[in-house]
Amino acid sequence: MWSGPRNISTAMMRAWENREDCAVSDEPLYAHYLADTGLDHPGRDEVIADGETDWRKVVDALTGPAPGDAPVWYQKHMTHHLLPHIDHGWIGGLRNVLLIRDPREVVASYVKSRAEIAADDIGLRQQVELYEELAAGGEAPPVIDSGDFLRAPEAHLRGLCDWLGIDFSERMLRWPKGPRRSDGIWAPHWYAHVRESTGFEAPGPRAIELSEAAQAVVDACQPHYARLHALRLRVA
Template sequence: MSKRINLCSGPRNISTALMYSFAQREDTKVFDEPFYAFYLDKTGKEHPGREEVLKAQNHDPQKVLEELLSEAADKPVLFIKNMAHHMSLLDKNLLAGFAHIFLIRDPKEMLTSFIKTIPNPTLRDTAYKEQYEIFSYVKGELGPEPVVIDARELLLNPEPVLSEACKRVGIVFDPAMLSWGKGPIPEDGVWAKYWYDSVHQSTGFDPYKPKNEEVPDHLKGLLEECCFYYEKMFEYAIKAI
């Protein structure tokens, strides 16, 4: 295995589509949120399919990583899709040896989608703070500089943004990454039936469509907090050409 790539995303983003994109590469083995059971076990959070997830995955992060490396041993590239809040509880030593991609999204667009499921989210629910803390650690302690992909920039022009991201993590862009067949893929987590309907209907990155919904007044303070962390990471984002 020559390259290990870790994707760190927040909720209500296009992280599953990005995982599907990497899954189209013949040289790559992808894994879907392998530390989800560890997170649920550690926090006691109630999520759809909680018991299924707890049964499906090992709860020991070190053993999870060992299993991933073993399963992907015959592929040159390992790609792990992770959620920032899952990663925030990990021993940071597990982050070493990976090229890191941070997938971010405009907080206004994320929140107006997120509140349809969780009406009164907290800052921790949005994972912006956790994502920024991991970004800062990777940037300051691990090197090389982490790659940042903004969802809007990617949807505006998928090929140049993906091509540049691949270049920065040290792999060659593959045009196969731009499309996939409808329906699930074998690598989907057991929670896919609760969350992945839209990506299962897709055949590639959908064109960007601006959202005109407003964040409710009682969440304006939360929006400001999220924007603080988002803007610090957006400064490093690959811009659409």
């Protein structure tokens, strides 16, 4: 699952982990991303110390056996973690899905945890590039818009399971509140809301106010979002 930050990707991870047949991995390229870019993210030093900073070793693990030899393996990835020097040859061997969200919603949520933000921090440009690369390779990935998904989570999950050729599980719709051992070490900085959740919550209207700099990021990302939004999975 290739997402950007603040995009229900952790709640989606909860849904898959709650299946009895599924292992999950939480942003396995994050430590390499921080070590290589030098960016100052919340808990940066902890993330680097706890994770694997050699992207080749990460890829070797991601393309090997699933943890515990689980039949299903949900890998939660951020597309902005795919730095330009990382080879993409391994990605085509996975079943890939893109998870998108309106950049206005993403930026409004992101700046609550990290004030500094640039367009590439939310991964939409990289999602478009990955979509086009995978489509050219023969299998265009399904695109799920989080706004649509939250209005009909079961229908979207059933459609995704059908595409993957696996059975849907009702356990994907509800999960126990609290942290998971599988959560990244950065969870205290980013996962407060999802740790209190027990399922997907339908979106409601809310007022969003952004600084001029934050709005500039939204404006830069909007064309990429529009491109993917037009390709999104539509369910009955």
